[in-house]
Amino acid sequence: MTSRDPLRYFRIEARELVDQISSGVLDLDQQPEPDVVARLLRFAHTLKGAARVVKQQEIADRAHEFEEVLVPHRDERVPALPADQMRELLRLNDEIAGYVTALSAPAAAPPAPVEPEAPIRTVPLNEPTTQAEVDQAHVDAELARGADAASDRPERAATADLDDLLDAIGEASSRIAPLRDGGRTLARLHRKVETLGERMRIGRTTVSDSSARTSVRRLAGELGALGRRLTDAVDQVERELDEVRGRAEGLRLVPAGSIFTALRRAVRDAADGEGKRVRFQASGADVRMGPNLLNLISGAFLHVVRNAVVHGIEPEAQRLAAGKPAEGTVGVHVERRGRYAEFRCVDDGRGFDLAALRRTAEERGLLAPGADPAPQALIDLVLHGGISTAPGVTDVAGRGIGMDVARDVALQLGGEVSIVNRPGEGATVRLVVPLTLLSMNGLIVEAGGTTATMPLDSVLRCVRLSADEMAAATATARLAHEREVLPFLPLSQALRIAPAEGGAGSGVAVVLAADRDTVAIGVDRLAGTSTLVARPLPDLAPAAPVIGSVSIDLDGNPRLVLDAHGLVAEARQESTTARGDSSLPVKPRMPILVVDDSLTTRMLERSILESAGYEVDLAASGEEGLEKARARRYGLYLTDIDMPGIDGFTFVARTRADPALGHVPAILVSSRASAEDRRRGTEVGASAYVVKGEFNQEELLAHIRRLIL
Amino acid sequence: MTAGPGSVARRVRRLREDFDQSFAEPARSHDEEHFELLTIRAGGRPYAIKLSQSSGVHPDRPVTPLPGPQPALLGLAGFAGAVVPVYDLAALLGHPVGEVPRWLVLAAGTPRLGLAFHELDGHVRAAATDIIRDSGETGDDGGHGLGGTLRGLVDLPGGSRPIIDIPAMRSLVHALAGHAQAADEEDAP
Numbered sequence: 054m055t056s057r058d059p060l061r062y063f064r065i066e067a068r069e070l071v072d073q074i075s076s077g078v079l080d081l082d083q084q085p086e087p088d089v090v091a092r093l094l095r096f097a098h099t100l101k102g103a104a105r106v107v108k109q110q111e112i113a114d115r116a117h118e119f120e121e122v123l124v125p126h127r128d129e130r131v132p133a134l135p136a137d138q139m140r141e142l143l144r145l146n147d148e149i150a151g152y153v154t155a156l157s158a159p160a161a162a163p164p165a166p167v168e169p170e171a172p173i174r175t176v177p178l179n180e181p182t183t184q185a186e187v188d189q190a191h192v193d194a195e196l197a198r199g200a201d202a203a204s205d206r207p208e209r210a211a212t213a214d215l216d217d218l219l220d221a222i223g224e225a226s227s228r229i230a231p232l233r234d235g236g237r238t239l240a241r242l243h244r245k246v247e248t249l250g251e252r253m254r255i256g257r258t259t260v261s262d263s264s265a266r267t268s269v270r271r272l273a274g275e276l277g278a279l280g281r282r283l284t285d286a287v288d289q290v291e292r293e294l295d296e297v298r299g300r301a302e303g304l305r306l307v308p309a310g311s312i313f314t315a316l317r318r319a320v321r322d323a324a325d326g327e328g329k330r331v332r333f334q335a336s337g338a339d340v341r342m343g344p345n346l347l348n349l350i351s352g353a354f355l356h357v358v359r360n361a362v363v364h365g366i367e368p369e370a371q372r373l374a375a376g377k378p379a380e381g382t383v384g385v386h387v388e389r390r391g392r393y394a395e396f397r398c399v400d401d402g403r404g405f406d407l408a409a410l411r412r413t414a415e416e417r418g419l420l421a422p423g424a425d426p427a428p429q430a431l432i433d434l435v436l437h438g439g440i441s442t443a444p445g446v447t448d449v450a451g452r453g454i455g456m457d458v459a460r461d462v463a464l465q466l467g468g469e470v471s472i473v474n475r476p477g478e479g480a481t482v483r484l485v486v487p488l489t490l491l492s493m494n495g496l497i498v499e500a501g502g503t504t505a506t507m508p509l510d511s512v513l514r515c516v517r518l519s520a521d522e523m524a525a526a527t528a529t530a531r532l533a534h535e536r537e538v539l540p541f542l543p544l545s546q547a548l549r550i551a552p553a554e555g556g557a558g559s560g561v562a563v564v565l566a567a568d569r570d571t572v573a574i575g576v577d578r579l580a581g582t583s584t585l586v587a588r589p590l591p592d593l594a595p596a597a598p599v600i601g602s603v604s605i606d607l608d609g610n611p612r613l614v615l616d617a618h619g620l621v622a623e624a625r626q627e628s629t630t631a632r633g634d635s636s637l638p639v640k641p642r643m644p645i646l647v648v649d650d651s652l653t654t655r656m657l658e659r660s661i662l663e664s665a666g667y668e669v670d671l672a673a674s675g676e677e678g679l680e681k682a683r684a685r686r687y688g689l690y691l692t693d694i695d696m697p698g699i700d701g702f703t704f705v706a707r708t709r710a711d712p713a714l715g716h717v718p719a720i721l722v723s724s725r726a727s728a729e730d731r732r733r734g735t736e737v738g739a740s741a742y743v744v745k746g747e748f749n750q751e752e753l754l755a756h757i758r759r760l761i762l
Numbered sequence: 763m764t765a766g767p768g769s770v771a772r773r774v775r776r777l778r779e780d781f782d783q784s785f786a787e788p789a790r791s792h793d794e795e796h797f798e799l800l801t802i803r804a805g806g807r808p809y810a811i812k813l814s815q816s817s818g819v820h821p822d823r824p825v826t827p828l829p830g831p832q833p834a835l836l837g838l839a840g841f842a843g844a845v846v847p848v849y850d851l852a853a854l855l856g857h858p859v860g861e862v863p864r865w866l867v868l869a870a871g872t873p874r875l876g877l878a879f880h881e882l883d884g885h886v887r888a889a890a891t892d893i894i895r896d897s898g899e900t901g902d903d904g905g906h907g908l909g910g911t912l913r914g915l916v917d918l919p920g921g922s923r924p925i926i927d928i929p930a931m932r933s934l935v936h937a938l939a940g941h942a943q944a945a946d947e948e949d950a951p
Contacts, residue, residue, distance in 0.1 A: 609843070
């Protein structure tokens with residue numbers, strides 16, 4: 054293949070080098086270390102050489118100047134670049150990046166005239182030594198990954214992903230071998246049958262011959278075995294191909310880390326403009342999503358991080374006076390939450406100036422004078438535009454533009470933006486957007502003849518259930534598992550599939566966790582795991598909440614991807630309904646014993662429990678509680694800690710020590726909220742700990758439902 | 763990062779759609795006096811569909827059932843990597859839901875929508891004069907269709923058949939799904 058475009062390889066290489074230089078300069082700025090200088094010199098030098106070969110003099114010159122700035126610092130133990138040199142490096146970095154970008158723009162700037170035959174010297178993209186040194190280099194691993202993954206360009210699909218894909222393809226190919234063996238075996242059997250048939254035809258062998266019967270039996274056996282082998286092999290090939298497809302689809306997605314370098318640079322520039330020292334942190338570089346989505350978010354977050362530096366981070370003197378480190382921190386954290394991606398910008402600055410916000414809001418007529426909105430209501434005003442807390446409008450931030458952009462992007466992507474203000478300690482801007490395409494690992498399950506995928510992230514474990522256990526769990530909508538009673542929901546019920554003929558057989562309970570809740574979902578069998586790309590349900594397909602998204606299987610048919618949150622909610626509800634349903638042969642519910650010295654608490658708890666349908670007995674002290682506990686069978690103890698006489702810890706400990714009472718779960722309800730108390734609670738054997746201050750009826754009932762059979 | 767990879771993707775998508783569309787659209791009749799019609803049965807009753815309002819007819823396409831609030835929504839089918847919701851025409855027409863329909867017709871327009879029916883009787887060309895009470899006429903829509911989903915009747919050998927108006931069917935589905943019928947959605951690749 055002759056390369057008619059002499060710049061073809063240079064473009065790729067130059068982009069890679071520019072990315073590495075951009076990220077290296079920021080490393081140097083934040084953490085001056087000799088190996089960063091060495092690394093940058095190497096990149097610049099490589100770029101200079103390559104640029105000269107393809108006659109890109111401007112780039113070569115800038116790379117040379119870049120080197121010139123760095124060379125004097127090569128041997129310094131701690132490279133100390135004066136601010137103006139640092140700025141010069143950043144400027145050169147930008148210029149080089151500009152030239153390189155211009156090279157890639159198709160119509161812009163026709164490539165420099167070069168003889169088509171000119172030999173092109175290309176440096177391997179990932180020279181092993183370079184890569185190894187890069188890896189060793191003391192850089193923030195996340196940032197490095199971010200820069201490494203900075204690719205919204207097809208030429209540079211992250212190498213590791215391609216390796217994974219190739220592995221998967223290799224694996225799939227290797228599964229072909231048994232099929233080929235099977236083919237040979239089949240040919241051999243075919244010959245045997247023909248021989249046998251021929252002998253029968255010419256009458257040499259008759260059906261009554263015992264040798265003929267033996268041959269036929271043997272053939273039947275071999276054919277059966279071959280059939281099983283082939284089925285296994287095809288199953289395996291299918292699974293591997295599924296994996297291949299999932300990984301290939303994943304290549305279309307871009308890691309979130311690819312926007313980190315730009316954000317880091319924005320923080321750096323804003324800090325420089327403000328004369329502040331700010332450290333940039335990032336996490337979640339590996340979360341993958343569609344490039345369009347990421348581009349939009351990157352645009353919004355550029356404003357958000359700048360705002361954080363300009364409005365949030367205080368000048369050094371103020372920080373020191375407030376007992377904070379002189380250097381401020383701005384962090385960008387990306388996390389996947391089910392079908393959503395969460396982008397957080399966290400700073401440790403002063404937080405939003407509520408008084409200033411109120412003043413501005415009043416001036417703008419957004420707030421009636423004298424009104425006293427809650428702090429969060431004021432903060433929310435920022436999101437609605439037109440308000441900035443900056444005393445002066447600077448060139449990098451001000452007028453609340455950042456928040457407007459963030460809000461617009463959220464709106465455009467169907468997401469949400471929110472702000473958490475911690476006065477004096479900083480602020481968090483959170484942008485949550487739904488992911489249209491999402492690469493995930495799925496657990497493939499079968500129920501009632503349907504195949505569906507569960508997000509593997511949410512699966513805690515799988516438990517095999519016998520036919521009897523399955524039937525019992527289905528009838529009661531509950532499953533006892535590891536000393537807990539979990540709501541149980543057969544998947545076929547969640548998917549509204551008629552139950553299999555002849556009742557349920559054995560199966561598997563998939564224990565799922567979501568929303569800090571755990572439930573068990575009954576399936577017929579597990580069919581492996583796979584990497585898949587989940588896409589949203591089509592607009593015209595309203596679905597039950599248990600369905601999260603859809604993926605495409607090997608045959609091109611849609612396969613449902615279940616939503617863990619939806620399943621948990623449905624299992625909870627079904628379980629509660631089943632319990633309330635008197636037609637079901639459920640054991641009568643056992644009463645609850647409330648132990649508390651405060652009359653108010655006793656009455657409050659009794660009314661909550663009774664209105665939830667429980668029978669309640671009361672005890673005013675630990676001693677009375679013990680007495681009652683021994684006199685009647687309870688389903689649960691609910692006890693205060695601080696009581697005259699024996700306290701709640703003791704009450705729990707004593708009941709745990711009593712073989713007749715030890716199995717009855719106990720919940721501690723107390724105004725003590727310390728970790729130490731919680732730990733003690735766990736130690737004595739309490740099943741849950743509810744703080745009265747945060748007393749939440751639903752939380753309490755959730756605990757009770759979880760614990761009581 | 764600013765050189766728009768999105769614009770290329772958009773262009774490719776448009777080209778691809780145009781290409782697909784050129785196949786999906788039936789060769790237009792030069793004779794304005796005629797209509798291409800599919801004669802079908804849904805819920806045991808005869809109907810006709812204008813071919814120009816559809817973009818494909820498929821038999822035995824696997825449909826993944828989708829539990830949800832819409833009984834008329836049979837589920838999802840895959841078409842060249844796209845996931846298409848499939849509704850039961852009989853149910854949309856208000857007939858009792860019987861057996862699972864075998865055929866499905868893709869409605870023209872976006873977002874993609876499949877309408878399933880039980881039997882395909884054939885493909886006929888009907889003269890405009892054979893169509894009575896065509897669209898544009900006010901009042902009686904000539905049948906039991908919900909929300910004007912039937913527009914006119916066509917006289918064919920073997921009896922007259924109500925014509926199912928696919929755009930009206932689409933509007934009905936949009937209403938059922940609670941989805942505003944809007945211009946093209948902005949979708950990420």
